[in-house]
Amino acid sequence: MSLGPDITEQLARARADLRMGVPVVLRGPLPALVLAAETLSPQRLADVLALGGSPVLAITARRAATLKAHVYDGDLARVNLPADATPAWVQSIADPADDLRAPMKGPFVCARGGDVRAHRTALALCKGARLLPAALILDLPAGSALGRVAGLTELALEAAAATLEHSSPLHPVVNARLPMDVSEAGRLHIFRPEDGGEEHYAIEIGRPDRAKPVLSRLHSACFTGDLMGSLKCDCGPQLRAALAQMGEEGHGVLLYLNQEGRGIGLANKMRAYSLQDQGFDTVEANHRLGFEDDERDFQIGANILKSMGFSAVRLLTNNPRKVEMMEMSGVAVAERVALRVGENRHNAGYLATKARKSGHLL
Numbered sequence: 001m002s003l004g005p006d007i008t009e010q011l012a013r014a015r016a017d018l019r020m021g022v023p024v025v026l027r028g029p030l031p032a033l034v035l036a037a038e039t040l041s042p043q044r045l046a047d048v049l050a051l052g053g054s055p056v057l058a059i060t061a062r063r064a065a066t067l068k069a070h071v072y073d074g075d076l077a078r079v080n081l082p083a084d085a086t087p088a089w090v091q092s093i094a095d096p097a098d099d100l101r102a103p104m105k106g107p108f109v110c111a112r113g114g115d116v117r118a119h120r121t122a123l124a125l126c127k128g129a130r131l132l133p134a135a136l137i138l139d140l141p142a143g144s145a146l147g148r149v150a151g152l153t154e155l156a157l158e159a160a161a162a163t164l165e166h167s168s169p170l171h172p173v174v175n176a177r178l179p180m181d182v183s184e185a186g187r188l189h190i191f192r193p194e195d196g197g198e199e200h201y202a203i204e205i206g207r208p209d210r211a212k213p214v215l216s217r218l219h220s221a222c223f224t225g226d227l228m229g230s231l232k233c234d235c236g237p238q239l240r241a242a243l244a245q246m247g248e249e250g251h252g253v254l255l256y257l258n259q260e261g262r263g264i265g266l267a268n269k270m271r272a273y274s275l276q277d278q279g280f281d282t283v284e285a286n287h288r289l290g291f292e293d294d295e296r297d298f299q300i301g302a303n304i305l306k307s308m309g310f311s312a313v314r315l316l317t318n319n320p321r322k323v324e325m326m327e328m329s330g331v332a333v334a335e336r337v338a339l340r341v342g343e344n345r346h347n348a349g350y351l352a353t354k355a356r357k358s359g360h361l362l
Contacts, residue, residue: 007159008168012196014153014160015129023048024125025147028157030139032118033146036126037094037134040087048138051146055081055138056111057093058119063134063290066096067105072112076119078137080109094134096288097271100278118157124164128197130265133290167299168195172307178203182247191304198258202304203243206251210309213334215252217242217316218301220259223266231346232273241341242316253310255301262286263295281353298322302329318360 005013014024021039026032035044037057048055056078059069064077071077079093092098092105099105122135140146147154175189182205189202208214219242225235239254246252261269268289275285283293302325305313312332315323316339323333343351354360 007156007163008195010153010155011125011128011160011163014125014155015196017153018125018129018131023150023152025140025152025154026118026121026157026160027147027154028118029115030118030142031144031147032122032157033138033140034118034122034125035136036129036131037090037136038126038132040090040136042087045085045087045090045136048136049085051138051140053138053140055136056119057081057090058116058122058135058137059093060123060133060290062287062292063094063096064110066099066288067093067108069106069108070110070112072110073116073119076116076123078111078116078119080111081136090134090136094132094290095271096275099288117161121155121157121161121164124161127264127291127295128164130267132268132271167297167303168193168197170194170200170300170303170307173199175204180243180247182243183250185250189304189308191307200258200300200304201256202308203254203256204308205243205246205253208251208253208310210311213312213314213332214305214310215246215249215316215337216305216310216313217252217254217339218257218298218322219254220257220262220296223260224269231344232276233347233350234341234343237341238339241339245316245337253305253308255304257296257300259296259300262293263297264289264291276350282350283353294321298325299329302326302331305331318354320360 017024018036021041023033023035026034059077061071061075064071069077069079119137122137123133126133126135170191170193173190173192175187178186178188180186185206187204191200219239222235224230225233226239229236242254260266271289272285275288312334314335314337315333316337318339323336326333
């Protein structure tokens, strides 16, 4: 019997460590020391440089395109650190906040060849920790005991990479009656992932027939729109309109998924907003930060619906990708129900970009 953490639990530790600026070790053919660029401190950088070797800064191909850094590894680039590198330099490469003020950050010397699985896994860990996708990585000698001696979280590289490729299983925690303005016959279900991530919610209106397509919406959490009434997006109006329609029909399921900012987290969403204030559209802002257009995992919603006994939906969405994901995940979409609400002078450009670049049917 072992009381030690399994790989899922070790990954949760690693994400927490990176958020606090603590290094982790990935054990592969060569072990690698990994630190998140965003939380890198002067002392930790000095400690890494004192170990010798040649640390690199791993960034996504999206961020590399902004910096005009050579991408030799498909989805990522490895930028060699200059001899006088400081945490401020590292963070200026990771964070586009001052790109327009100081656009000429290079030229960069980028590594090529060799195994980049540790670098790819490190970037996935940073994304999962809701940090900027950039990681300082130092290859360690084979058999290095640094991680054990320093008390660092150590992950088997192959197991970590394989686990990060899949959605974490979800388990129901509790459900209870929740009378609401739109319907007194409301019920809130809480689902918790095994990986220590944020919980997701299902708001059930009435008693939907499991044998028929249920009116449903996948709604990603939006603190600014849902709670603060932001005019920069259409999230709040979509949330309220979807619930109102379910209330009028007497049944429905709204899945409230904790995937703020299209899956990049609230802090990074605010970074994207700041870039939009500089003139970039929502997709360009995500790319400059190093993210894809949309980092959400819509399969979470399909898994919740199936666990609640639903196999078919009438999906309230303007996003064809959600329809495709549902079908691919084994939930039939009997009808796509349009949800066109919330346009105003502050978000007209945002909505136009979603239609033009992300294929939304607006």
